[in-house]
Amino acid sequence: MLKASGAAAGAVGIASLATPSVAAGGGFAHPGLLHTRTDLARMAAKVKAGAAPYTAGYAKLTANRHAQSGWTANPQATVYRGAGSPQNYATLYNDIHAAYQNALRYHVGGDSAHADTAVAILNAWSAKLTSLAGSADRFLAAGLYGYQAANAAELVRDHGDFELGRFQEMLSKVFAPLNDDFLVHHNNAVVTNYWTNWDLCAMAGVLATGIFCDDKAQVARAVDYFKHGEGLGSIKHAIPVVHDDGLAEWLEAGRDEGHALLGVGLMGTFCEMAWNQGIDLYGYDDSRFLKGAQYVAKWSLGGDVPYTANTRRKGAIGGWSGSETATRAAGVDPNMQRPIWAMIANHYTKRRGLSATYLTRIAAKTAPEGGGGDYGPNSGGYDQLGFGTLAFTRDKSAGTTATPTPAASASASGSGGASDPRPQSAATSSASASASPAGGDLAATGSGDAIGWTAAAGVTAVAGGLLFMRRRDRIRRDGAQ
Secondary structure: OEOOOOHHHOOOOHHHHOOOEEOOOOOOEEOEOOOEHHHHHHHHHHHHOOOOOHHHHHHHHHHOHHHOOOOOOOOOOEEEEOOOOOOOHHHHHHHHHHHHHHHHHHHHHOOHHHHHHHHHHHHHHHHHOOEEEEOOOHHHHHHHHHHHHHHHHHOOOOEOOOOHHHHHHHHHHHHHHHHHHHHHHHHHEOOOOOOHHHHHHHHHHHHHHHHHOOOHHHHHHHHHHHHHOOOOOOHHHHOOEEOOOOOEEOHHHHOOHHHHHHHHHHHHHHHHHHHOOOOOOOOHHHHHHHHHHHHHHHHHOOOOOOOOOEEEEEEEOOOOEEEEEEOOOOOOOOOOOOOOHHHHHHHHHHHOOOOOHHHHHHHHHHOOOOEOOOOOOOHHHHOOOEOHHHHHOOOOOOOOOOOOOOOOOOOOOOOOOOOOOOOOOOOOEEEEEEOOOOOOOOOOOOOOOOOOOOOOOOOOOOOOOOOOOOHHHHHHHHHHO
16 A cells, blocks of 8 residues: 555545655655646546546556556666667566556556556566666666656655665666766767757756655756756757747757657656756746747647757767758658647646647647557657646646745756767758767667657766766856856
């Protein structure tokens, strides 16, 4: 039985879940990653009442093969992702999504068998997993599956059989060091070698682990990197140009649609997890993320958007080097979907009462959102936890100046940079390189594992590593804008 979350998170006892619990020692609110107690209570009440669109979202969840209580975990001691290794990372992401979906189904429907299944999956992995390995893509595993595992575990952290301490240790010793090191060293590549989504994976992993493990320093570093980081995942690098019409260019639109959507989804995930701990990044820098998300939504709907030519330096530090220029926004496929829009659209239009026409349109077009397993069999279909129609649909707030109100908030002070050495091609680019390594692409992003759209978001790392503070650079950047 869930001791704190309890079956009340399902169909009964919903009123008792209105207030987030506070971690022992005054740390962070739990549950407090993508979903709070209030969120879980809302989902359960709306589904019980037969309210649309929650019922359609819940139907997507219950129909997914991962959301069944008969799921059995297949844990591995070492997970490999990337060329040149015996790749087995699909086992990890399938099990994580099964744990998340069962846990979410428990909270909404109230059947404890689903909570038990989620706990059994997560316990099996924390008892066996010791390392992540492979090419640069191993950092995709560290970032993507790290933040996802933390979210799945957050939903059952109070279950009597869940090995909380052991799971925290796994996140801290297997996933977090890789994410931290990537943001510091970027796999020993120049800081712009990796596109936006690489940083965002690592950032999401650091933030989720910090909250789950009540590590305020980790949370502070992640938030500071969002604001001031040297890599392309920090907000002013990911969204470098703001236009007078209220739209702001998403850098990776110059690469391709799939990666741009991935990046928007990851930044939204980052902002939502921070919001649930009292940190408003959705509104940071005059709601810069809103402007970038609106840009990507308009573009993905087939609208014309401007794009300022952008040249990235790439290559290994002290090794080969080159550059690549993206000159315009790439073409789009109107049928391409990722389950990312409900969360972002509902924050800005329902929590904040703002107008966001393109977000509203694309959220309606992609509803009801599914999750892992609903968007193809390969890794790209598992980059987001999904089910946003169920999880993030909200009634409109009475006021229009919503602020996050969790138990604790974190200040941000440290920033850093990091790198992974292999070029990633832009959709429309001209590239020049000298002495390209014999091994070819230095920063492979799982491009061989595409499902119509490539789902890559890599992160590279070595054990340990803290995000070094670069106050002088931060002051310089803030002064420039």
